[in-house]
Amino acid sequence: MTPRLLTLALVAAFALPVHADQSTKPAASPVASAPAAKVTGRPLLWKVSDADNDVYLLGSFHLLKSDDYPMPAEIDRAFDDAESLLFEIDPREMTAPETVATMQKYMAYEDGQSLSKVLPKATLERLGTLVSASGGSVQALEQSEPWAVSLGLVLGVSQAMGLKADLGLDRHLMDRAAKAGKPAGGLETVDAQMKAMDSVPYAEQAQGLDEFLVDPKKAVQQLQDMHAWWRTGDVEQLDTGMRADMARKSPQSYKLLDVDRNNAWLPQIEKRLTGSTSDDTLVVVGTLHLLGSDGLVEKLQAKGYKVERVCDSCEAAATE
Structure with missing residues (x-):
């Protein structure tokens, strides 16, 4: 299993309605619980500015543990400074009754196919054994579909590690915004996100699933690594170990899940800068969407906006 399957599954995990994690799991976790990473938190947070207001870009991890909280103070300051928030999906849609039905529709086949038809024989046998x-x-x-099976397996692994979708940073900030009475919206619909997942070619879906089945325990270490990189705000490791790996090994998945969605979100985020003379916005999306030349950080920088990373301990380390 490589980070591209984890990334694909983490995308879908965000769309899961709260407390619906178990509904997609095809089997119990194939691995034992792994210890929590003992790391110091650094936020993946950037501030984008024009002449009169700011947009904060915060890289989220959609599956977290209770001991990942409280979040670094920089996130609190960005939240307090923002008049509104933008997430991948509108919080109201996350709790809508029809969300589960939408996911189930895209997880199933509509072209007369079936799992045994789209998976290679060896992969199907490995899955059966597991x-x-x-x-x-x-x-x-x-x-x-293979991506839905992969989602269930990754959620099984993450549950064993104590990582849960309803503890993800997105969910945490959605709840906080609701309590603070701050308006929150979405950059895309659940239908659009699931359509992107569903459009990933069967061959790439099957390949990622097979890599998991060949060595399920490897997924624990990789998920641990990604979680630790996120906790430490390690942009280089996340970029090379997650984004670049996916772009290289699964180019169609990468285009559908990262590049195309970033391009669709960019005008909406830019409008928060050009369409207001005072209000600031906190944008919370999966970390993958902020990284590299295809990421929102560099895309906004290329448009001429002032972009700076917000990280107190990074600044202190640089000074030292």
Whole structure:
């Protein structure tokens, strides 16, 4: 398993309605619980400015632990400074009754295919062995697309590690915005996000799933690494180990899940700068969307906006 499968599954994990994590799991976790990473928190936070107001870009991790809180003070300051928030999906849609049905629609086949038809024989056999060991049946997954099966497996691993979707930074800030009475919106709909997932070619979906099945325990270490990189705000490791890896090994997935969505979001974010003379906005999206030449940080910088990273301990380290 490589970070590209983790990334693909983490994208879908964000769209899960609160407390719906278990509904997508095809089997119990194939690995034992892993210890929490003991690291110091540094935010993946940037401030983008024009002549009269600011937009904060915050890289989120969609699955977190209770001991990931409280968040660094820089995030608190950005939240307090912002008059409104933007997430990948509108918080109201996250709790809408039809969200589960929308996800289930895209997780299933609409072209007469089935899991046994789109997976190579060896991959199907590995999957059967894994789910049988957990008391499940591969036949029960026959109408699930490979990305949906992968999502269930990654959620099984993450649950064993204590990482949960309802503890993700997005969910935390959605709740906080609601309590503070701050308006919050979305950059895309659940339907649009699921359509992007569903558009990933079967071959790339199957390849990522097979890599997991060949060595499930490797996923624990990789998810641990990604979580630790996020906690320490390690842009270089996240970029090379997550974004660049996905771009290189799964170019179509990368285009659909990262590049195309970034391009669709960019005008909406830029409007928060050009359309206001005073109000600031906190934009919270998966960290992948902020990194590299395809990321929102460099795209806004290329448009001439002032962009600076907000990281107290980074500044202190640079001074030393």
